[in-house]
Amino acid sequence: MMELTLKRESSRIIAGLIVSFGLFAILPLFIGEGYVSLVNEMLILALAACALNLMLGFTGMVSFGPAGLYAVGAYTTALILIYTKIPFGIALIAGPVMAGLVSIVVGWFCVRLTQVYFALLTLAFSQIIHTIIFQWYGFTRGDDGIVEIPVPAFFHSITNYYYFSLVVVTICLCLLWRIVNSPFGKTLQAIRENPHRTEFVGIHVRRYRLSVFVLSGFFLGMAGSLYCGFNKNVFPNYADMMKSTEMLVVCLLGGIHTFLGPVVGSVVYMVLDKVITLYTEYWPLVLGLVIVGLVIFLSGGIVGFISEKIAVARQRDTG
Amino acid sequence: MSFQGFIIQLLSGLSVGMVIFLIAVGLSIIFGTLGVLNLSHGSLYMLGAYLCFWLSSTLSQFSGSFWWALFLAPVAVALFGGLMEVLLLRRIYEMEHLVQFLLTFALILIIGDLCKLGWGVDYHMVETPWPLNGPFILGQFIFPRYNIFLILSGPAIFVGLWSLIRYTRLGRVIRAVTYSREMASALGVNVPMVYTGVFMLGCGLAGLGGALVAPMSAVMPGMDMVVLVDCFIIVVIGGLGSLTGAFLGSIIFGLVHAFGILVAPRLAIAFGFILMIVVLIIRPWGLMGKPE
Amino acid sequence: MLRVENIKKSFGKLLVLNDVSLQIKKGELSSIIGPNGAGKTTLFNLMTGHLTPEEGRIFFKEKEITGHSPHDICRKGIGRSFQITNIFPRMNAYDNVQVAVMSWKRKSRNIFSPAAKMVREETEEILDSVGLGDKKEVTAGLLAHGDQRRLEVGIALGSHPELLLLDEPTAGMSPEESLRMVEFIHILASERGLTLVFIEHDMSVVFEVSEKIRVMHSGTFIAEGSPEEVRANDEVQRVYLAEET
Numbered sequence: 011m012m013e014l015t016l017k018r019e020s021s022r023i024i025a026g027l028i029v030s031f032g033l034f035a036i037l038p039l040f041i042g043e044g045y046v047s048l049v050n051e052m053l054i055l056a057l058a059a060c061a062l063n064l065m066l067g068f069t070g071m072v073s074f075g076p077a078g079l080y081a082v083g084a085y086t087t088a089l090i091l092i093y094t095k096i097p098f099g100i101a102l103i104a105g106p107v108m109a110g111l112v113s114i115v116v117g118w119f120c121v122r123l124t125q126v127y128f129a130l131l132t133l134a135f136s137q138i139i140h141t142i143i144f145q146w147y148g149f150t151r152g153d154d155g156i157v158e159i160p161v162p163a164f165f166h167s168i169t170n171y172y173y174f175s176l177v178v179v180t181i182c183l184c185l186l187w188r189i190v191n192s193p194f195g196k197t198l199q200a201i202r203e204n205p206h207r208t209e210f211v212g213i214h215v216r217r218y219r220l221s222v223f224v225l226s227g228f229f230l231g232m233a234g235s236l237y238c239g240f241n242k243n244v245f246p247n248y249a250d251m252m253k254s255t256e257m258l259v260v261c262l263l264g265g266i267h268t269f270l271g272p273v274v275g276s277v278v279y280m281v282l283d284k285v286i287t288l289y290t291e292y293w294p295l296v297l298g299l300v301i302v303g304l305v306i307f308l309s310g311g312i313v314g315f316i317s318e319k320i321a322v323a324r325q326r327d328t329g
Numbered sequence: 330m331s332f333q334g335f336i337i338q339l340l341s342g343l344s345v346g347m348v349i350f351l352i353a354v355g356l357s358i359i360f361g362t363l364g365v366l367n368l369s370h371g372s373l374y375m376l377g378a379y380l381c382f383w384l385s386s387t388l389s390q391f392s393g394s395f396w397w398a399l400f401l402a403p404v405a406v407a408l409f410g411g412l413m414e415v416l417l418l419r420r421i422y423e424m425e426h427l428v429q430f431l432l433t434f435a436l437i438l439i440i441g442d443l444c445k446l447g448w449g450v451d452y453h454m455v456e457t458p459w460p461l462n463g464p465f466i467l468g469q470f471i472f473p474r475y476n477i478f479l480i481l482s483g484p485a486i487f488v489g490l491w492s493l494i495r496y497t498r499l500g501r502v503i504r505a506v507t508y509s510r511e512m513a514s515a516l517g518v519n520v521p522m523v524y525t526g527v528f529m530l531g532c533g534l535a536g537l538g539g540a541l542v543a544p545m546s547a548v549m550p551g552m553d554m555v556v557l558v559d560c561f562i563i564v565v566i567g568g569l570g571s572l573t574g575a576f577l578g579s580i581i582f583g584l585v586h587a588f589g590i591l592v593a594p595r596l597a598i599a600f601g602f603i604l605m606i607v608v609l610i611i612r613p614w615g616l617m618g619k620p621e
Numbered sequence: 622m623l624r625v626e627n628i629k630k631s632f633g634k635l636l637v638l639n640d641v642s643l644q645i646k647k648g649e650l651s652s653i654i655g656p657n658g659a660g661k662t663t664l665f666n667l668m669t670g671h672l673t674p675e676e677g678r679i680f681f682k683e684k685e686i687t688g689h690s691p692h693d694i695c696r697k698g699i700g701r702s703f704q705i706t707n708i709f710p711r712m713n714a715y716d717n718v719q720v721a722v723m724s725w726k727r728k729s730r731n732i733f734s735p736a737a738k739m740v741r742e743e744t745e746e747i748l749d750s751v752g753l754g755d756k757k758e759v760t761a762g763l764l765a766h767g768d769q770r771r772l773e774v775g776i777a778l779g780s781h782p783e784l785l786l787l788d789e790p791t792a793g794m795s796p797e798e799s800l801r802m803v804e805f806i807h808i809l810a811s812e813r814g815l816t817l818v819f820i821e822h823d824m825s826v827v828f829e830v831s832e833k834i835r836v837m838h839s840g841t842f843i844a845e846g847s848p849e850e851v852r853a854n855d856e857v858q859r860v861y862l863a864e865e866t
Contacts, residue, residue, distance in 0.1 A: 072427045119610055125426060126366060126569070127613045130561055134602045134609070137558060141602070145595045193723045193739060194732040196712075200720040203709035210669060211721040211780050212695040213729060225732075251554065255434050262431060267711070292446065298438030305432045306420055 034176050043168045050172045052280040053179045054237050059260040059272030060186055061229030067266030068190060069222050070202030074129045075136025076230050076257050081249035083109040083231025084238040088156045098162050102235050109231020110224050117223035121216050140249040155245035175236055182232055190269055198222055333470055338587050344476040346583020347483025351538030352556055353563040354575040355531030361570025362507045362527045365429050369436035371557030373532050377406045377539025378548045379444050382453045395458035403536035410532025414525050445550055452549035475544060487576045562601040566608050568618025577616055622647040622816055623784055628677035630663055637663050639840040652819040652827045655837035661820045662704055665786050669701050670694040700782025702773040704789045710762030714753050714772055717761050719744045721779025751775040767798050784816045791823050799823050803830050
């Protein structure tokens with residue numbers, strides 16, 4: 011019986027995937043290039059948010075510093091493209107690989123701690139990455155950023171790069187989906203729910219936390235590299251706290267406990283961003299108010315649902 | 330480097346440290362008692378600076394305008410903080426850290442833009458008030474008088490707070506609530522009011538820090554984030570929730586900063602973070618904090 | 622099977638366990654009873670690696686496990702249920718048990734295959750044996766208290782333990798529920814050849830089911846023996862049973 015349900019479910023998911031991909035693919039035929047560019051940006055943001063959510067929503071690790079790894083990806087690709095003649099494809103892959111390597115080092119330190127201290131440590135590392143990029147003027151061009159990055163002529167067209175991003179993001183999301191639904195993914199959720207108990211079903215929790223930190227970093231770097239190719243510029247503020255918070259807000263907007271939540275969140279966020287900035291220069295103020303509203307009033311919705319169920323888990327904690 | 334140069338560097342570091350102490354101590358106390366990491370603390374500092382500027386220029390025809398501003402700005406910030414606590418923070422105490430982070434970050438955005446709305450994006454200056462303007466001269470040694478004032482204020486406030494916590498009834502109540510909210514409540518303490526009070530105290534201190542710093546450096550957008558990150562470093566080093574820890578952490582931070590600039594000026598910013606990382610790895614609860 | 626030698630454990634200045642020793646034989650069904658604060662749960666925590674003793678050693682199947690980490694000890698064959706319900710609240714009952722089974726089968730590192738089809742038979746078998754076969758899709762946090770306690774045991778069973786430590790499995794249950802719970806555990810144990818150690822407060826349960834009872838008070842064992850022997854023991858009467866009534 012369950013066999014049948016599973017088969018039906020997975021064919022539904024695959025159907026949904028093909029339909030959405032199809033919709034995104036035919037989009038450029040209907041809307042102007044400016045909008046295509048926006049959707050492209052949204053796709054990359056969605057990838058970054060989903061990468062973050064692997065840690066955040068599925069493993070319960072709150073990181074204040076995803077932007078650091080995102081920037082590592084972006085800058086690695088940028089630096090390779092301007093200093094060497096290595097082809098674009100390789101430069102692109104080098105970004106997430108480098109981000110993954112940096113995540114191993116950063117993660118090794120961070121997963122020794124939990125909760126607030128974990129969060130603060132991720133912030134510290136992210137700020138260090140920012141400082142390095144900012145100060146190493148000779149190599150990274152510091153505050154000026156790296157501009158006019160040479161990408162293959164094929165990608166000078168907005169539409170072409172859009173299709174490229176769509177394919178890359180879709181592949182990455184499929185990989186992330188596989189991970190979330192694998193035994194590893196289930197174990198991560200158990201760690202989120204009750205790390206103490208998970209330890210006692212034979213899982214070395216810290217090692218799993220490190221693994222997910224690195225996976226998350228890899229995909230964050232991928233998003234960064236994609237953005238580098240999209241924007242053809244990179245700047246130190248790719249690593250700052252505002253960027254990290256943007257990713258966190260996107261996750262929370264859409265819901266951190268579902269796989270597609272961050273994707274929804276990135277759509278909503280981008281729409282809000284572009285619409286609001288048409289009317290006022292005080293976008294931070296409006297965003298702040300939106301977040302406050304979300305936190306306080308949407309208690310029936312996403313946030314409340316999370317908190318409600320947390321109460322069940324908390325009962326266990328205070329024992 | 331000469332002995333004099335060394336002393337000057339030392340005092341520079343201490344004056345920076347003492348200002349940040351005021352903000353860090355508020356952050357630390359709030360975390361210790363309420364359990365919330367108030368990200369908007371830097372913004373309250375900035376608000377204090379702006380209010381000091383505004384008040385001292387508005388009242389400039391009266392003598393002693395700066396001193397009035399120095400008194401009123403923190404009070405205003407404390408009241409604003411009280412409003413924040415009652416209207417917003419109260420609802421999130423029971424929620425996960427992520428939610429608290431987002432709400433307090435949202436406040437950074439809101440307060441930051443409100444300051445821009447109120448005072449524009451240009452930077453403003455506040456004149457150093459008499460009798461603190463000008464240098465302090467002792468033989469060959471020259472150092473700004475205002476900085477000496479700052480260096481002296483730090484320990485004064487520290488001693489004041491410490492005495493408050495240690496020797497007064499209010500301090501005992503705060504300690505009780507910090508130790509166990511449930512127990513204090515069971516003993517008849519009005520915990521929500523204590524929470525509001527402590528939060529207002531923390532905010533007032535941040536506002537005071539901002540007001541004090543106004544004559545020394547420009548009042549402008551962005552000063553909130555710089556100080557916030559520095560505060561994190563200090564409270565981690567000193568121990569979240571510890572008054573003495575915040576004081577020691579500030580001193581260490583100030584000195585590391587001052588001497589770091591001499592050793593490797595471009596990486597000086599990173600020294601604080603490296604120190605923070607080292608502490609988080611070896612002794613995450615900081616110098617004076619308690620292990621979980 | 623399990624041997625504890627001269628364990629001492631303090632929390633700060635408080636000495637919780639003072640020179641405690643015991644031996645548990647394979648297949649035995651025993652209980653540890655004692656007033657609150659006697660140190661029973663601490664003893665369990667030491668056995669499962671959640672705490673390390675200052676002095677003394679612990680052996681499982683003749684191999685030393687003192688100070689080993691919990692995930693290591695779990696793999697060696699010790700399972701446990703906890704005093705306060707320790708499940709995965711937002712996952713459904715099926716997932717709760719499946720995580721344990723997958724871990725046991727060392728499949729947890731797999732990031733490529735879908736988990737849904739894995740170890741299905743075993744997981745369902747365990748769910749059926751704890752009486753939750755029809756509730757596998759229910760979110761664990763929403764289950765009734767008694768069901769949650771049984772899910773706990775189910776998770777513990779997922780790790781294929783040889784020795785099962787149960788910390789107050791009947792906590793919060795009515796007398797009939799408690800008896801049913803213990804009977805069901807007893808049946809499970811004999812079906813799977815488990816060795817059981819209970820910590821319990823419910824005396825009827827303890828005396829009904831245990832072959833051997835150990836009484837703990839203020840960090841040491843004050844009595845050990847069959848139910849009749851313990852019931853007749855004067856000191857036990859004075860210290861514990863009198864307080865209970």
